[in-house]
Amino acid sequence: MTANGFHQHDHAACIETVLGTVEQACAEEGLQLTPVRRRTLELLLAEHRAMGAYEVLDRLRDEGLGSQPPVAYRALDFLTKHGFAHRIERLNAFIACAHPGERHAPCFLICRACNAVAEAPGRPVAEALRAAAAPLGFVTERVAIEAEGLCPACAVGKP
Amino acid sequence: MTANGFHQHDHAACIETVLGTVEQACAEEGLQLTPVRRRTLELLLAEHRAMGAYEVLDRLRDEGLGSQPPVAYRALDFLTKHGFAHRIERLNAFIACAHPGERHAPCFLICRACNAVAEAPGRPVAEALRAAAAPLGFVTERVAIEAEGLCPACAVGKP
């Protein structure tokens, strides 16, 4: 998928592509994409922005798929653990991965005006971070790289 | 200050240096380093790790400096707003700035074993992030760059 959350694109196709990739990955790795997990992923995929766990839970509850926080957190844990979703630390919220399957160091751009979130190529940034950490003797295991600002649409004419 | 939280150093001097710098900065910029704010900074400075707002609040309460959450959050907001402390998004916690006064793009190394947090030179990382964001038309305003792993002390012999 080359689309990103900041630009117009065939979003239905965008969703289908990701869902198909995730289904295939689950089949290959023997992971159970249960109804709750699948629906949670669909909810995240529906919009290119991060959703809070309780926002997800509200939707799941409306659909009779679970009513208590652990239901949502378990599904989100599953998705993030296997790289099908990411947690945005700055927002305490979650977003569907735009490139499931590809091994990638995620790096997120958060629009403070419209709340859209896009993934940017993060490899060079993560490498720079590792390089900055190494001289201190720090062994980097995971990175969280997030930028806050304005997406192209919101940047025009806004302060 | 060249000391970082991962290595032995004269910590008393380390605290004094930062406090002095912050006092001077406040005097120059007309900022009020009130008792609550000053004490909050001292609490953060006491350890090279991030403290939660409620942990700060507990200490303040013990000392009769405030008993309700907003007291701690206001002090922490003041400190972070003016660059005297930083928020660690991944931990929902706060740490004293190791280089107050210097304009720097912070970049944090979090030890998952001992909870120590060190600042690493973040300029190259922030630049890499901006460079990754620009092609998408994103206007970067703030960055949060955090690495989780093991500090030198905890890395020896631990899995």
Next chain:
DNA sequence: GGTTGATATGTTATACTGTTACGCTTATCA
């Protein structure tokens, strides 16, 4: 002196985010 406005603090209540614990059901596999 008294008024005004700006800044900081005190306090209550509430909203939002996340986890523990326990019991039940379902999938998996020998």
Next chain:
DNA sequence: TGATAAGCGTAACAGTATAACATATCAACC
């Protein structure tokens, strides 16, 4: 088929953060 593991339902609770409003302090001004 029976054992084991994985997933789900639910209740209770723990941790993080803010809204809203009252009070205090202090300097500038009349």
